Amino acid sequence: MTERLDQPRAARRTFGPHYDPEAFGQLSERIARFLGTARFLVYMTGFIILWVAWNSLAPRELRFDPYPFIFLTLMLSLQASYAAPLILLAQNRQADRDRVTYEQDRVVADRNRVDIEYLTREIAGLRLALGDVATRDFIRSELQRVTEELEERAT
16 A cells, blocks of 8 residues: 555554653763762772772682683773763753753843943933033023123113
8 A cells, every 4th residue: 555645654653662861861960970979989999999809819719800800891891881871961961951051141141232232322312412401500600690791781
């Protein structure tokens, strides 16, 4: 049967695990935040020291990863292979949040610029208007002059 192009496709059933991207993103951010702490470095250092000490100093029959510590290398590689994508995912989410913040800041800055331009024009208009308005000192001096003229005419 030929599919019609003017009709939407029927929804297909997906057979895969369903996950909430937001919850997964929040979890990855928490993990990435922990990986970047001194506490994590102390824990990892302690874990590696214990691992090496146990596999170097314990009786031979209790050692599970002898000297080249291949299993330790595998464990650290596995941890790094999960840590790197989690950190990148957390950085991408932070970049998305920063992008929204920058856009909001840009809108506010544009609005402030328009307001400042308006206020600048208003102040310039007020200065021009004040140039046309007689000041108190000017009126006093004119009244003084007129009074003196009237006194001269009266005498």
